[in-house]
Amino acid sequence: MTFDPNAAAPVDAGVFGLPHTPEQAGVVLIPVPFDATTSYRKGAADGPAAILEASQQVDLFDLETGRPYELGIAMLDAHLDVARWNAEARDLGQRVIDVAGDLGGDPALEHALARVNEISRHLDELVYAEAKRWLDDGKIVGLVGGDHAVPFGAIRAHAERWPGLGVLHFDAHADLRVAYEGFERSHASIMHNVLADLPAVAKLVQVGIRDLCEQEYAAITGSGGRVQTFFDVDLARARRDGEPFSSIAARIAEALPKHVYVSFDIDGLDPSLCPNTGTPVPGGLAFHEASAVLEAVVRSGRTLVGFDLNEVAPSGGDDEWDANVGARVLYKLIGWTLVSQGKSTPPRG
Numbered sequence: 001m002t003f004d005p006n007a008a009a010p011v012d013a014g015v016f017g018l019p020h021t022p023e024q025a026g027v028v029l030i031p032v033p034f035d036a037t038t039s040y041r042k043g044a045a046d047g048p049a050a051i052l053e054a055s056q057q058v059d060l061f062d063l064e065t066g067r068p069y070e071l072g073i074a075m076l077d078a079h080l081d082v083a084r085w086n087a088e089a090r091d092l093g094q095r096v097i098d099v100a101g102d103l104g105g106d107p108a109l110e111h112a113l114a115r116v117n118e119i120s121r122h123l124d125e126l127v128y129a130e131a132k133r134w135l136d137d138g139k140i141v142g143l144v145g146g147d148h149a150v151p152f153g154a155i156r157a158h159a160e161r162w163p164g165l166g167v168l169h170f171d172a173h174a175d176l177r178v179a180y181e182g183f184e185r186s187h188a189s190i191m192h193n194v195l196a197d198l199p200a201v202a203k204l205v206q207v208g209i210r211d212l213c214e215q216e217y218a219a220i221t222g223s224g225g226r227v228q229t230f231f232d233v234d235l236a237r238a239r240r241d242g243e244p245f246s247s248i249a250a251r252i253a254e255a256l257p258k259h260v261y262v263s264f265d266i267d268g269l270d271p272s273l274c275p276n277t278g279t280p281v282p283g284g285l286a287f288h289e290a291s292a293v294l295e296a297v298v299r300s301g302r303t304l305v306g307f308d309l310n311e312v313a314p315s316g317g318d319d320e321w322d323a324n325v326g327a328r329v330l331y332k333l334i335g336w337t338l339v340s341q342g343k344s345t346p347p348r349g
Contacts, residue, residue: 003018003019005060005061005067005069006060006061009056009057013056014073014074014075015029015051015052015055015056015073015074016055016056016058016060016069016073016327016331017055017058017060018069018072018073018074020072020073020074021074022074022134022139024072024074025071025072025073025074025139026071026072026073026139026140026338026343027068027071027072027073027139027140027141027142027334027337027338028074028076028134028140028141028142029073029074029076029141029142029143029144029330030076030127030130030131030134030141030142030143030154031048031049031052031075031076031077031078031143031146032048032078032082032123032127032143032144032145032146032151033045033047033048033049033078033082033083033086033145033146034082034085034086034089034123034145034146034149034150035086035090035145035146035147035187035278036085036086036089036090036092036093036116036119036147037116037120037147037181037183037185037186037187037188038147038187038278038279039180039181039186039187039188040278040279041276041277041278041279041313042090042278042313043276043278043314043316044145044146044147044277044278044310044311044312044313045086045146046313046314046316047144047145047146047310047311047312047313047314047323047326048075048078048144048145048146050312050314050320050322050323050326051144051309051312051326051327051330052075053320053323054320054323054324054326054327055327055330055331057324057327058327058328058331061347062331062332062335063347063348064291064295064332064335064336064346065332065335065336065339065344066335066338066339066344066345066346066347067344067345068331068334068335068338068344070344071140071338071343071344073334075144076130079130081122081126082123082126085119085122085123088119089115089116089119089120092112092113092115092116093112093116093183095108095109095112096109096112096113096116096181096182096183097181101113101180101181101182101183103182113182113183116183117182117183117184117185120149120183120184120185121184121185123150123153123185124152124153124156124185125153126153127143127150127151127152127153127154128152128153128154128156128157129153130153131143131153131154131156131157131158131306132157132160135157135158135161135306140305140306140334140337140338140341141154141157141158141306142306142307142308142309142330142333142334142337143307143309143310144308144309144310144330145308145309145310145311145312147278147310147311148171148175148187148190148263148265148310148311149183149185149186149187149189149190150308150310151190151263151308151310152185152190152193152194152197154306154308155167155194155198155201155261155263155308156197156198158261158305158306159198159200159201160200162200162259162261162305163200163202164200164202164257164258164259165200165201165202165257165259165260165261165305166201166202166203166204166205166256166257166258166259166260166261166302167191167194167201167203167204167205167260167261167262167263168205168207168261168262168263168293168297169191169204169205169207169263169265170207170208170262170263170264170265170285170290170293171206171207171208171209171263171265171267171268172208172209172210172211172232172265172267172268172279172280172281172283172284173188173209173211173212173265173267173279173281174191174206174209174211174212174216174217174219174220174229175188175189175190175191175192175265176189176191176192176195176212176215176216176219176220176227177189177192177213177216178215187278187310187311190263191204191206191227191263192219195219195223195226195227202226202257203226203227203228203256203257204223204227204228205227205229205230205252205255205256206220206227206228206229206230207230207235207252207285207293208230208232208268208269208284208285209229209230209231209232210231210232210233210281210282210283210284211279211281228255230248230251230252230255232283232284232285233283235248235285236283245289245292246292246296249289249292249293249295249296250296250300252293252296252297253293253296253297253299253302254300256297256300256302257302258302258303259302259303259305260297260302260303260305261304261305261306261307262294262304262306262307262308262337263307263308263310264290264308264309264329265310265311266309266310266311266312266325266326266329267280267281267284267311268284268285268290269284269285269286269290269325270283270284270286271284273286273287273321273325274312274313274322274325275315275321275322276313276314276315276322277311277312277313277322278313279311287325287328287329290329291332291336294332294333294336295336297336297340298336298339298340303340303341304337304341307333307334307337309326309329309330309333312325312326
C-alpha cells in the first residue's frame, strides 16, 4: 500500500501514523516509561504510550520545518525490564518519599532507597546501550520519557560522540539538586548528574527556569560559565521591556556550542499546555516561543544532534490535551533537528 501523508493515520500505524520500521527510519525514538522518583505527582510513565497515540492526529506537513516524516520516524517498543523496574521502584520509592528522604536509620527504608538507586543505575545503562546502538547505526536518536531522570544514558551516548556538546535544557526546574530525597538518579538531579559525570558536556544552557532552591542557584553562579540560565522571570521582564522574542531566542542560541542536545521537560511550557505534568509551575514558555528558540539555534548555524522529551503525563480520562501538546513538541524537536542537519527544508525559507 502506498503511504499518503495527507490521509488519516492507518489503523495500527506507528508513531505519527508512519509505516517505518526502526531499520528503515532515519529517526529512532526510545520510549522509557519510568517515573519512580517523581515526588509530587506520578503519571509520566504513561507519557510515551499517550504520545504515541496522540501523534497519529498530527498533520505531517509543518509550516516551519517542512516534511520531517520523509526521512522516516519510528518508535521502538518499550523494553520489558523498564515496566518491571518501574513497578518495583515506584513502590519502594514511595516509602522514601513519604518520609521526605529522612530514613531515621530504618533498615527497611535504607534498603528501599538503595534498591531504587540500583534500579536507576540499571536503567541508565539500558538507555545508554540502546541510544549508542542506534547512533552507531547512523540514526538520529530521540528519547521519550518518563520522568526527567531517564535521559541520562542518552545524553551520555551523545556526549561521547560529540565531545564539547552543549545541552539546551527547557524546564521549569533547574534539576541541579544533589541526590534529592536520597535518590541518586532523581528527576530533580538530572542536570547535576550530567555536569558531575559527563565531562564531555561543555555547556548547559537552561531556559524557562522558575523554581529552584538556593543550592541550585549557587551551583549555577559558581559554575564558572559552564551553566548559563535564562530564568523565566528575566525572560518575562525582557518581553515587558519591549525586547522582541526573536532577539531573546538569538541570545539563548549564542550561549551554545556547535553541537547541541535538547533536553525538554514539558513543564518548561506554560502549565495551561501541560496541566497534568508532575510538577507544574506558573509562568513558562508559549508553544511557539519554545519552537522559536529551536529555530534560533538552527539559524545560528548550530547543529541539533539529539533530544529527549519528558514529564508528559496524561490525565487518565478522555482528555488527551497533554499528550496532544507533547506529540506536537516532539514533532518540532524532530523537525528542527532535521533542518539543522540539512535533512528537511522549511517550506517558506
